[in-house]
Amino acid sequence: MGVGLGLQKMMKATASKALVIRMNLVFLAFFFIIYVGLFLQPSSSIYFENAASLVRCSLRECHHKVEKGMKMEAILEESSKAKPKRLNVSKIEVPSFMNAMGKGVKIGMVNMDEFDTDEWKVRGETIPINFEPVSEYFKWQDLFPEWIDEEEESDIPSCPEIPMPNFRIYDNMDVIVAKLPCRYPEEGWGRDVFRLQVHLIVANLAVKKGKRDWKWRTKVVFWSKCRPMLEMFRCDDLVRQEGEFWWYYQPVIARLEQKVSLPVGSCKLALPLWGQGVDEVYDLSRIKSATKIAKREAYATVLHSSEAYVCGAITLAQSLRKTGTKRDLVLLIDNSISIPKREALTAAGWKIRIIKRIRNPRAEKKTYNEYNYSKFRLWQLTDYDKIIFIDADIIVLRNLDLLFHFPQMSATGNDIWIFNSGIMVIEPSNCTFRILMSKRKEIVSYNGGDQGFLNEVYVWWHRLPRRVNFLKNFWANTTLEASVKNHLFGADPPKLYAIHYLGLKPWACYRDYDCNWDIGNQRVYASDVAHERWWKLHDSMDDKLQKFCGLTKRRRIDLDWDRKKAREAGLPDQHWRINVTDPRRSESHLID
Secondary structure (H helix, E strand, C coil), X not given: CHHXXXXXXXXXXXXXXXXXXXXXXXXXXXXXXXHHHHHCCCXXXXXXXXXXXXXXXXXXXXXXXXXXXXXXXXHHHHHCCCCCCCCCCCCCCCCHHHHHHCCCEEEEEECCCHHHHHHHHHHEEEEEECCCCCCCCCCHHHHCXXXXXXXXXXXXXXXXXXXXXXXXXXXXXXXXXXXXCCCCCCCCCCCCHHHHHHHHHHHHHHHHHECCCCCCECCEEEECCCCCCCCCCCHHHEEEEECCCEEEECCEHHHHHHHHHCCCCCCCECCCCECCCCCCECCXXXXXXXXXXXXXXXXXXXXXXXXXXXXXXXXXXXXXXXCCCCCEEEEEECCCCCHHHHHHHHHHCCEEEECCCECCCCCCXXXXXXXXXXXXXXXXXXXXXXXXXECCCEEECCCCHXXXXXXXXXXXXXXXXXXXXXXXXECCCHHHHHHHHHCCCCCCCCCCCHHHHHHHHCCCCEEECHHHHEECCCCCXXXXXXXXXXXXXXXXXXXXXXXXXXXXXXXXXXXXXXXXHHCHHHHHHCCHHHHHHHHHHHHCCCHHHHHHHCXXXXXXXXXXXXXXXXXXXXXXXXHHHCCCCCHHHCHHHCEC
């Protein structure tokens, strides 16, 4: 009996322990479920990434991806609640110029916190514009790559998409107010993708939802310690600036509409070469018809500080006239150009305007770039709405009038994310000129010249095909590169719109061959085919103009010295062996 009772007690104790263990296991399981629910759920950033993958937004519209026949509206709405990036500032007060707009207005608010919008609510209805901020891993070079396959030989260029709001869900707005990010004076502050995103959202809202006045303008207000992007919101449209932060614009809708219709960066051509079909040439007929009638537009170039490029300017004018353009040809010159040469330039087709040179404050005295900021005078040609600037070391082979269709700043690519200023579309403006002048000491040009300067002012630009401004260089130094480029240089009828003669200029060489061959570090610019093309144009000019392309005695000495050094070095192409027959070499043909 005692043994039985002991066994019974032991079994009860064992059962009690088992019960405790079971209860502990249940508790642990319950705790584990809660842990998983609280700590292992997807983070908001991942959620937003997944939501973003369900909608494709271009600069024009948002298109929802369809999954199992249903639009993922709820996910889009949730993802679009991403909060704007905060700026460390105190509460934003409403600017006084809003008083003139009265009350009861509809105000679109971009990148503004609720904290910032409280005081605006007394003015009318505030409409928060929801959007997904661009990823911090999205870099400027993604939009402005160094190179794209313009010819579509192996790939079709494309641009990454910058998230845009779903514009369709918003009503029309009387005014759009935006807070712009500004990282100035950090290095590279102007090439901030988030800053560009906010500008593009505002521009698209203005085009799609902004109420127009009788001049087809709308109202846009920015809060920013940096000037809004000049490329998108022109200083001519600035109605008022209040304090350090408020900027009130009335942009023309048509201008903004064209801007947002172009590719978001130089990752695609603004003027495509190819259409949708295989080997289908892009249809230029609509652009050509729109630019057929001459308007307040002109071609222009600049000569200053010396007469070294007078011959180049003469041949440039002649090449433009041969393409059939009816636009004015405007030449800006300073007092370094003599009266006889001015007369020759006028005879070639230029309308001459005298300018005062503009010094580059960062340049050394007596250097090539000391006065190259004189190019800023182009923005003072306000009797024209658009100017196509062309360097004087370029000849034009095909009509370029279609470029007047494109806005400022349209140009060809040069290197990394910069454009080449040899041919560019600009829009004259006195206030733009004043801005350029005010930044001369502030901006550091990467090459010490106007190209580097302008690339810091116009960081957002539109890529034209390199055929528009085809550089005479052979950086790859391969037989294939030489074959392809020389074919383009010599093609008849021409395949290129213009040839840009880098290195020593054709008129500074003997006509027998390209003298860049004779100098080691200049050989990358050597092309006898391109050289011959220039001289063919020269020979078609009137004899009275040709004489301004002669050689000086000093230049003849330099050419003969370079030939001698090339012979001594035994340069393998052996251009130094060519018998020079250029009549300009004779004493009777030398010029002062």
